[in-house]
Amino acid sequence: xxxxxxxxxxxxxxxxxxxxxxxxxxxxxxxxxxxxxxxxxxxxxxxxxxxxxxxxxxxxxxxxxxxxxxxxxxxxx
Amino acid sequence: xxxxxxxxxxxxxxxxxxxxxxxxxxxxxxxxxxxxxxxxxxxxxxxxxxxxxxxxxxxxxxxxxxxxxxxxxxxxxxxxxxxxxxxxxxxxxxxxxxxxxxxxxxxxxxxxxxxxxxxxxxxxxxxxxxxxxxxxxxxxxxxxxxxxxxxxxxxxxxxxxxxxxxxxxxxxxxxxxxxxxxxxxxxxxxxxxxxxxxxxxxxxxxxxxxxxxxxxxxxxxxxxxxxxxxxxxxxxxxxxxxxxxx
Numbered sequence: 001x002x003x004x005x006x007x008x009x010x011x012x013x014x015x016x017x018x019x020x021x022x023x024x025x026x027x028x029x030x031x032x033x034x035x036x037x038x039x040x041x042x043x044x045x046x047x048x049x050x051x052x053x054x055x056x057x058x059x060x061x062x063x064x065x066x067x068x069x070x071x072x073x074x075x076x077x
Numbered sequence: 078x079x080x081x082x083x084x085x086x087x088x089x090x091x092x093x094x095x096x097x098x099x100x101x102x103x104x105x106x107x108x109x110x111x112x113x114x115x116x117x118x119x120x121x122x123x124x125x126x127x128x129x130x131x132x133x134x135x136x137x138x139x140x141x142x143x144x145x146x147x148x149x150x151x152x153x154x155x156x157x158x159x160x161x162x163x164x165x166x167x168x169x170x171x172x173x174x175x176x177x178x179x180x181x182x183x184x185x186x187x188x189x190x191x192x193x194x195x196x197x198x199x200x201x202x203x204x205x206x207x208x209x210x211x212x213x214x215x216x217x218x219x220x221x222x223x224x225x226x227x228x229x230x231x232x233x234x235x236x237x238x239x240x241x242x243x244x245x246x247x248x249x250x251x252x253x254x255x256x257x258x259x260x261x262x263x264x265x266x267x268x269x270x271x272x273x274x275x276x277x278x279x280x281x282x283x284x285x286x287x288x289x290x291x292x293x294x295x296x297x298x299x300x301x302x303x304x305x306x307x308x309x310x311x312x313x314x315x316x317x318x319x320x321x322x323x
Contacts, residue, residue, distance in 0.1 A: 038252070045207070
């Protein structure tokens with residue numbers, strides 16, 4: 001769990017240029033972390049590579065918070 | 078102008094697509110040559126590119142089929158290493174007066190000429206976004222802005238390509254990807270060779286430069302838009318039509 005969270009955190013920090021302390025499970029990519037729609041698409045792409053997953057468009061649309069990402073990865077890896 | 082770049086040109090076995098593939102290679106790019114039916118012609122283009130000292134890859138795919146397009150893009154990247162330039166050139170005509178046009182004639186043209194562009198753009202977006210750079214060039218048509226009796230299907234598709242070009246240009250600009258359209262006028266190709274003499278005669282009257290264009294006229298514009306020199310240009314439509322539309 002901690003490992004997943006750290007890896008996800010690193011991707012978000014790199015991609016969105018936000019401070020690590022802002023990345024909490026309940027943080028919304030768009031509302032709290034300043035991501036636009038394309039940023040979220042890119043984030044999903046990077047998560048797919050990092051965790052060797054294929055995230056369907058339908059599932060990707062449901063991902064709006066950091067917690068959603070963690071939950072998705074826990075459920076699918 | 079394009080040394081070290083990799084381009085994918087759809088419908089590149091003949092006509093305008095062939096000229097574009099050759100010109101991009103002449104400017105230094107390695108080129109994937111997509112074709113749907115005429116393998117021998119596609120191989121000819123590949124041979125010519127090899128003679129220019131560039132790598133060429135021949136890939137069969139129907140652009141209307143998203144899975145085939147996905148495979149084509151993957152094959153291009155696997156074999157040529159990356160993908161910098163996409164030229165959406167593949168197109169067909171099924172001309173008929175609207176009153177006589179069959180649903181199938183409409184659907185076929187939309188599937189290849191419009192949805193094919195969508196499929197190809199979608200397939201290259203991921204690698205181009207990752208690379209933070211890319212050039213997408215869509216071949217529209219002068220009739221897409223002026224209309225043409227007997228081509229409601231083709232014109233709808235070509236006008237649609239212009240709208241798509243502008244929307245996608247806005248979506249991808251922040252990632253360093255430019256998206257532009259080139260709108261040829263009447264060019265000497267197999268597609269226009271079927272026109273009757275009287276049609277050609279009346280056409281010439283509408284072209285200020287008073288002659289049909291050559292495939293190379295289009296290829297030169299595409300090569301420019303594909304180059305670094307055009308890095309500040311996106312969402313535009315370039316009319317290469319002897320002055321028909323102005």
